[in-house]
Amino acid sequence: MDINRLVESLHPLERKAVPFLSRCNNLKELMRLSQLSEAEAMRALQWLENKQVLKIHAEVKETVRLDNNGKVYLEKGLPERRFLDALRMKILTMKGLTEATGLSSDEIAVCLGLLKSKAAILIEGGVVSITDHGKKILDKEWLEEAFLKKIAGSDLGPDALTPEENFAFEIFRKRREIVKLDVDKIKRFELTELGKALVDADIEPKETVDRITPAILADGSWRNKSFRRYDVEINVPKINRGKRHFVNQATDYARQVWIEMGFKEMEGPLVNTCFWNFDALFVPQDHPAREMQDTFYMKNPARGKLPDHKLVERIKEMHEHGGKTGSLGWQYRWGDDPAKKIVLRTHTTVLSSHTLASLKGSDWPAKFFAVGHCFRNEALDWSHLFEFNQTEGIVVDPNANFKHLLGYLKRFFAKLGFPQARFRPAYFPYTEPSIEIDVFHPVHKKWVELGGAGMFRPEVVEPLLGEAVPVLAWGPGFDRIMTEYYGINDIRDLYKNDLSQLRSMKQWMR
Amino acid sequence: MPTVKLNKKVFNKLVGKELSDDQLRERIPMIGTDLEGIEGDDINVEVFPNRPDMLSEQGFARAFSAFIGVKTGLRNYDVKKSGSKVMIDASVKDVRPFTACALVKNLKFNDEKIREIIQIQEKLHVTFGRNRKKLAIGIYPLEKIKLPIKYFAADPNKIKFRPLEFPSEITALQILSQHPAGREYGHLLEGKEKFPFFADAGDNILSMPPVINSHITGKIEESTSEVFIECSGFDFNTCKICLNIIVTAMADMGGEIYSMELEYADGRKVTPDLDPRKIKLDVPFINKWLGLKLSEKDMVDLLAKMGYGFDMGFTLIPAYRADILHMVDLAEDVAIAYGYEKFDAEIPNVATIGQESEFETFRRRVSEILIGLGLLETSTYNLSNAPDQDEKMMTDFPLVELESAVNIDYNVLRAWMLPSLMKVLHDNKSNDYPQNIFESGNCFALDKDSETGVCEFCTLAVALCGPDTDFTRIKQVVDCLLSALDCRYVSSEAEHPSFIPGRVAYVSVNDTIIGHVGELHPQVLVNWGLEMPVAAFELSLTGLFKALKSRQ
Known part of the structure; x- marks a missing residue:
């Protein structure tokens, strides 16, 4: 297509997007650079694809992220650490656990099971106490904690996790809202030869008339201007007519x-x-x-x-x-x-x-x-x-x-x-x-x-x-x-x- | 309608000529039966209810043979006198007052023939006998019976016998609950103080019509060669014709027919009577009715192809024909014999003025106006159910209810149209919005003064459903419609449980309320599972039409 005709047919949204096309290759980046909303940027890309300026590829990316509870735990510490911490100085009765630890009853139930399996606590006659092993591990940073810190700061995919991290991930997935797997659809695009030419072309020389408005007609500002070319071959959204039942x-x-x-x-x-x-x-x-x-x-x-x-x-x-x-x-x-x-x-x-x-x-x-x-x-x-x-x-x-x-x-x-x-x-x-x-x-x-x-x-x-x-x-x-x-x-x-x-x-x- | 299975070999022999399958396919429908199909040796035909005489292989072949011109004219059947009696006790008068009886001898039964006889009996029971209600047929092996025979009614607790295919003797009353036939047909005797019975001279019970025969004296076997036949019911003439149909079929199997003397309380009758009924042939009437110009000879020849005889100006109607009530019935048989395919189709030159009902014209114009507003017309059933009509709408309209509706979702007549549109919106939640729809149709109310107790009127409902729907939009539609019809209206504040208080108005024309318009109450939307607002109106088109007419 003739580059000048192409330039004339650009929609204002496309015009806003074109200057950034050579500086990025995905929708998100384009949104950030051009300040277009997601819907606007996407429409611009689709129209540009229709004009054979670029090709869009949809990719799916999975990312491991902290969920609601995970964010809280990152800040306040894991419930099992807080639980064990509360036991460091004294023995607690089962009834007094909620008050002493500040945890919910769900969390307490998880902690009891978890810490018992690690032999960090002892439950006897309705009282809970910390074991020596419990005291020992309390002084170290746990694998799970290291994992929470790591994923908080990066966009890791599940493939990028080490075997230990993967182990922690699987454990956390079984617990409530600590971690999640976000599925992001990434729209990448790639300029065609025509697109590369368009990026280099001067797209701002003439002022073009877009929609014909009553104001434009009244002030005659359309005179001596060119009209933006529409893609007249494009499929238009369907409209419905009123109709008698068949x-x-x-x-x-x-x-x-x-x-x-x-x-x-x-x-x-x-x-x-x-x-x-x-x-x-x-x-x-x-x-x-x-x-x-x-x-x-x-x-x-x-x-x-x-x-x-x-x-x-x-x-x-x-x-x-x-x-x-x-x-x-x-x-x-x-x-x-x-x-x-x-x-x-x-x-x-x-x-x-x-x-x-x-x-x-x-x-x-x-x-x-x-x-x-x-x-x-x-x-x-x-x-x-x-x-x-x-x-x-x-x-x-x-x-x-x-x-x-x-x-x-x-x-x-x-x-x-x-x-x-x-x-x-x-x-x-x-x-x-x-x-x-x-x-x-x-x-x-x-x-x-x-x-x-x-x-x-x-x-x-x-x-x-x-x-x-x-x-x-x-x-x-x-x-x-x-x-x-x-x-x-x-x-x-x-x-x-x-x-x-x-x-x-x-x-x-x- | 009953279907009859004909064995092609037996059929061809009875007909006296062999036709190819294609010829059978072409000719069988033209005699006035539906051919269901020919598969191998089986010809399956559906016999219309006016021709019970064609429900047997013999009767069908007899009619068909005449129709294709092999054995035409009246068939003569010899009836010998047996001198045997059937005594009819006056006690049957209130239970099942009539019976017609005969003996048939010299039959050679085999499995096939027994099945054939049971088929005739069953088909006649279902159709001509109206499921044994009007008439029931019993066939008994004569060698196990001592003549004469008694027909009487008695207390069902006092009569005991062994019903067909049952291990032991039980009382007549017990049969109704314990025997399969008793359970199926017992309702025909229920509530009667006395039940009807046939018994022989040795006081052995033969049967309890219309329910079941005795196992001892009422079961046909291959060794049977002579039978006693009775048809009992509520109309002597029907019983006689039914008996004639059976005995002529048996005669066609090779049997010999013997008459019996029926001793009724008010006199003696002899059956079967196979003398043909006579009816004067009205040649001009039939020609006028059919648009033909047949001579008497032509017409007699055609009637012969339908099995009739002719004697000195009179048509002789076979004694097994139940359907000849009037000259038009002969006219039809003349037309069938002539061949429907041979008639010239003509349109006479008669001037009449075509005209649509004024109301339908009006109704269509209303639809066209609404279509101009982009509305989509729906078409829903007149039948609905109480939850849709009232509960979901939070209304309490009295409903016209149907008896024993097969579909419980459709067991009342709709009182108003709007619920039908709400159902459409409910069913279309996955389709694009806005959904702006309308429908006009009949609605029903109770009305003691009308002939049927029901008053019918046509209403129009419009429903707008979508995020921008509100009172203004729906009132605009009312306004646009009524002004297009050049109709002044007044809207005034109304109350209606289906609409939001303060957002519903009456629509009145000539000081008469003809409907209401408003925004549907959110509770109604919730009841219908809708997540979009709905604004709607419903107007009586019948009322609006009257108002517009009164203006002229």
């Missing part, structure tokens, strides 16, 4: 697809009576889907109210003998109580039963849709959630038929990104014919099951609508479409709300 991005898209196809949105509660969730849909009261293990029933409140008596009567007739539809019905005694149970909706089809009940003759032909959460009482694992997204569409049209159902479905799934769909017979208590929809996954090149559809049975439609108008209905799950799109393997990740996942998740782009 699940909501996808469900909003589903809404848009429905609206484009002329459907009107249905709304309704998540908490329903079984009457709307099951009975109005001709699901018999002993159907396995109504059993506890699949369905979230409410403990408090446990029972709700049934709607208009006439409607209830019509539904009851339908279950018991098929009303006036010509159906046999399910042929059992329909009861109020199971219909009053409160349930978290098990499917968005409950919205269709509410909607059908609210329509009158002049309202159709009509098309409705819903997108929303449904619930299933099961344990969480990678492929099961107790809350799942379903999307639901119905077409109420006196001229609707099975071919239309297939037509709507094909178009709907094509808009969701699956141009190939195939249909298989299936079974739901409230539709006839019933369909299972498979779509061809364009990437994995295989058929994927996406949900159910059908034509509502007359036993469903007649009591709600007043006449048996054909109603086409489909209610595919939506989670699978989302997990496929976002590349999520564990379905729990849909609602993990890990902010870094939310921040980095790709945008819904269909």
Whole structure:
């Protein structure tokens, strides 16, 4: 790089560091010489490294140092010496030790053990006395003491210790806060050829403009000056944007697809009576889907109210003998109580039963849709959630038929990104014919099951609508479409709300 | 849904034609069953609950053979009169009132066939019989039984017999606690003064439906060639159809069906009755329903592929079909025989206007405004738990509770949104700060006046979490949001246990409080294990939407 351009691109921190680069080779020295803080000096070095002025090498250095107690002992003497000193003149009782020595009970315990093992004291009948050997060693400087003095004055690494010193070090390490091993990370640097040239260059000739400030603009001081060059190729710190949750991005898209196809949105509660969730849909009261293990029933409140008596009567007739539809019905005694149970909706089809009940003759032909959460009482694992997204569409049209159902479905799934769909017979208590929809996954090149559809049975439609108008209905799950799109393997990740996942998740782009 | 394992060799023989695995893979799903897979000689299929007659190898093969055009039309089964009686005592009326019975003779049992029969029985128990609650099936070796047979109810302390695979005789009541089947199905009889029993003419107990057979008189062995079959339950028609499913499968194994005379207190009935039910074929209705233009002949041919007969304008429905309630059920079978893959998909030219719910439009706009402020939207569950909703927040909201939730961490419906955001902050302590998040969603309160006893409303919560978070910052967000919505509001001093006293305000629109805004109490932060301040607000979007609408 041209040295002049390099000089122009120097940041003020780099400018402060450059004059000292030839006089030192590590971060600490540079800080001392340049009076830069650690963070500033480090940033300057990193930027200079980016500019290929120098190379940074990180080294780890271990140093043996005095810890808190070690510093105190260096000044006041080791506790064992003070202990022995106190015994020089008199015999002490165990109880009187604290007062006489001025040591803590922990320290006394250490001293007793230590001095006894050195045969410097004698403990008998609750009294402690010094031995002759004890008196003898009291007059010498101990190895441990010499060691403390030595490391206090130097930065020795563990490798530099003599075997005796190492022995003392190991003993002290077992005791509380006498010595420690400090691990220092040393940043050394080495100038490149470019760096050597930079150090020799004149870096102070021109005054350059750094940040453009309102003050600089106001006084025009930027005129006739050069601007410091920035490293425009540098990686910048990431910033975070505000963002919709990715699940909501996808469900909003589903809404848009429905609206484009002329459907009107249905709304309704998540908490329903079984009457709307099951009975109005001709699901018999002993159907396995109504059993506890699949369905979230409410403990408090446990029972709700049934709607208009006439409607209830019509539904009851339908279950018991098929009303006036010509159906046999399910042929059992329909009861109020199971219909009053409160349930978290098990499917968005409950919205269709509410909607059908609210329509009158002049309202159709009509098309409705819903997108929303449904619930299933099961344990969480990678492929099961107790809350799942379903999307639901119905077409109420006196001229609707099975071919239309297939037509709507094909178009709907094509808009969701699956141009190939195939249909298989299936079974739901409230539709006839019933369909299972498979779509061809364009990437994995295989058929994927996406949900159910059908034509509502007359036993469903007649009591709600007043006449048996054909109603086409489909209610595919939506989670699978989302997990496929976002590349999520564990379905729990849909609602993990890990902010870094939310921040980095790709945008819904269909 | 139950899966049935079919042996390919037996299946091919029953079907009368051998198809390649690929053909089976292609055709089996199109008859209305899920093919789980073909492995070696095993074909595993999942049968839908509307077709209990396909739960046996014989029944499945019968349907499939017709579907692929080998043996089409109604199968005729001969029922001979046995003249044998079953006396049904009036005492069963309050326990398990109905039974349908038959004899099947000339069976050649081997291990494989015994297993097959037990499979049919078990699959029917689970599905059609609703785990024996609605209906239970008993099959007994005829050579160990003295006819006629009695069906009666009696004090369970007074009846003793040796239940299947049990070493000794015990009382009927003891069976409920001592026998594995008793422990599994005993709840179906619990609390009844009398239990139902079958016994033979020699007063030997045959079984105690729906729990267990006798070891002596109720165990099928390879030497068995004649059996007594009973289906007992709460609905005579269901019992009859179930019996028909079993005896036709046994007839397909080579057995001969004999009827029995059931002496009920109110008259005599004879089972099994394999005469087909008749229903007038409504050709125009089916054509309209399916969008087809089939002639009567075409339709009859298609129905023959689904095992139906036809006579003088009437469809003959096999006596083992339980699912034909209405003409639409025939329409579906016509569609299946026609082939779902052969229908043209059409979109009719019907004009309707697409429309998003106004509230959803509003809710999305609110989200967009907040995103403009750099906030990140979260999406959490509607389900929560009492410690999160109340204890950690130092509040005392009444909660809507779920019954027997599998996950105890998710056993109530949330009363408010802020705890959900606090949980998100708690789960993200290792991520970068500031963490400024929001979410709107349903919350739930008890409400005696509503249909369900629950009132649902949508709320919006915003939480700012980071070293510089304070009351001013969060109130700025409220202010910015409401002014973007062109909504005047008043804030007034409030009290709320989750917030610092003196740093929480009500937010009111049109003199109605719609939420609160403030700095979270440090104790709440400690309860959530947070080491950063949080300032937050929660507003009722339902309330705000109403207020804005009322202005128009």
